[in-house]
Amino acid sequence: MKQRIVSGIKPSGDLHIGNYLGAIAQWIKMQDEYEAFLFIADLHAITVPQKPEDLHRRTIEIAKIYLAAGIDPSRVTIFVQSQIHEHAELCWILNSIARIGDLEKMTQFKDKSSGDARETAGVGFFDYPVLMAGDIVMYDADFVPVGDDQVQHIELTRTLGRRFNKRFGDEVFIMPKPLLQESGARIMALDNPDKKMSKSSTSENSYIALSDEPEKARKKIMKAVTDSGTKIIYSDDKPALQNLITIYALFTDKKVSEIEAMYVGKGYAEFKTGLADVVVAFLEGFQEKYASISDDEVLAVLKEGAEKARPLAQQKIKEVKKLMGFVM
Ligand code: AMP
Ligand code: TRP
Numbered sequence: 001m002k003q004r005i006v007s008g009i010k011p012s013g014d015l016h017i018g019n020y021l022g023a024i025a026q027w028i029k030m031q032d033e034y035e036a037f038l039f040i041a042d043l044h045a046i047t048v049p050q051k052p053e054d055l056h057r058r059t060i061e062i063a064k065i066y067l068a069a070g071i072d073p074s075r076v077t078i079f080v081q082s083q084i085h086e087h088a089e090l091c092w093i094l095n096s097i098a099r100i101g102d103l104e105k106m107t108q109f110k111d112k113s114s115g116d117a118r119e120t121a122g123v124g125f126f127d128y129p130v131l132m133a134g135d136i137v138m139y140d141a142d143f144v145p146v147g148d149d150q151v152q153h154i155e156l157t158r159t160l161g162r163r164f165n166k167r168f169g170d171e172v173f174i175m176p177k178p179l180l181q182e183s184g185a186r187i188m189a190l191d192n193p194d195k196k197m198s199k200s201s202t203s204e205n206s207y208i209a210l211s212d213e214p215e216k217a218r219k220k221i222m223k224a225v226t227d228s229g230t231k232i233i234y235s236d237d238k239p240a241l242q243n244l245i246t247i248y249a250l251f252t253d254k255k256v257s258e259i260e261a262m263y264v265g266k267g268y269a270e271f272k273t274g275l276a277d278v279v280v281a282f283l284e285g286f287q288e289k290y291a292s293i294s295d296d297e298v299l300a301v302l303k304e305g306a307e308k309a310r311p312l313a314q315q316k317i318k319e320v321k322k323l324m325g326f327v328m
Pocket of ligand 1: 008009010018019020021022023145146147148149150184185186187188196197198199
């Protein structure tokens with residue numbers, strides 16, 4: 001039997017090449033070998049305010065991005081989280097064993113709720129990791145392919161799963177492991193190599209959206225900050241260049257050493273031009289596919305995905321509720 005992977009992306013902003021390289025590119029490589037459940041985490045998106053029309057549009061856009069990137073709906077179960085009500089139900093159930101102390105340790109919460117922001121931070125935002133834990137244990141995931149910012153959430157998933165199994169005396173949940181790209185698990189902002197590339201960034205030049213006009217993306221790369229020095233070498237004391245070389249390597253499947261060799265005796269300008277060509281070629285191909293997929297096609301894929309995921313979720317909730325003593 002194939003092992004299972006489960007992962008998702010929130011429809012809360014424009015997806016960028018960091019999401020693609022850190023998460024989606026891994027999924028594509030794994031879809032043959034694993035049984036994959038990939039969803040659009042709309043219940044997670046609403047933990048921060050979303051305009052209804054944006055949530056609606058982005059949910060469809062993300063599904064289209066999965067398809068345009070090469071996720072094959074005949075092999076992979078692609079669905080919208082909120083269409084499987086059991087996700088919300090399992091979150092509530094896991095809330096009964098999750099501790100405030102567990103959630104207060106989460107970096108994502110700590111980062112966004114320090115000082116005065118704590119008073120107004122949403123309860124859903126605080127509870128975000130419990131909903132995510134439910135998403136993962138719902139389908140008996142063996143692995144969760146994500147970027148490195150999600151690893152702490154997967155550790156919490158294991159904690160909650162273990163606590164539940166112990167308390168209710170059964171191995172109803174299995175323990176998932178995070179899967180990270182060897183490099184690319186953390187693509188950094190183009191204008192600041194100390195910050196990760198993020199869709200919530202206020203500076204447009206910090207990220208390349210999958211929907212960016214290719215020529216706009218080229219300009220962003222030419223403007224990207226670089227380190228002092230002139231040589232194209234991958235090293236920890238040149239974090240900006242390191243990030244650009246990583247992006248180059250991932251888009252071309254080339255080794256870092258090959259890229260270094262290609263640019264011996266050449267400077268940053270030539271390297272950036274080369275990288276811009278690579279990114280532009282990727283965006284052109286990707287966007288052409290994206291444009292060829294209709295909303296109706298996406299909705300049909302999502303419907304079919306929900307129909308495949310729902311019986312598994314229902315079965316899991318049934319087992320869980322029975323163990324806990326609910327009258328059914
Ligand atoms: P999110 O946009 O937070 O829903 O993230 C979707 C996926 O993209 C998650 O697996 C993240 O870990 C991954 N991701 C987000 N930003 C980056 C980044 N800068 N580098 C690598 N992976 C990322
Ligand atoms: N929290 C994830 C993110 O921000 C999205 C997500 C929700 C997820 N549920 C998940 C990822 C389950 C993997 C598995 O990227």
